[in-house]
Amino acid sequence: MNQRSTDTAVRVRELIHAMAPDQRACPADEHRLVQDLGFDSLRLMELTVVLERSFGLPRYRPDELAGVWRVGEVVDLVTAALEERR
Numbered sequence: 001m002n003q004r005s006t007d008t009a010v011r012v013r014e015l016i017h018a019m020a021p022d023q024r025a026c027p028a029d030e031h032r033l034v035q036d037l038g039f040d041s042l043r044l045m046e047l048t049v050v051l052e053r054s055f056g057l058p059r060y061r062p063d064e065l066a067g068v069w070r071v072g073e074v075v076d077l078v079t080a081a082l083e084e085r086r
Contacts, residue, residue, distance in 0.1 A: 009075045019047050029072030057081050
């Protein structure tokens, strides 16, 4: 993982932590957004918007978000979108 990817991962985890209803632990890649961090459907939509705006990404389509349930999957999604943009 290069430095830019590492910086992106750190920033994504910070945003997830800031928005997580359950903030007891710093989110790790294996944490599940709903079961472990307490996100509900509305909070997940808000997180999506925050990530899009924070990283200057186009709006995600629902099919792009299907199956994204863990912190590491969110990091991968954002990192891949940034790589595509380059």
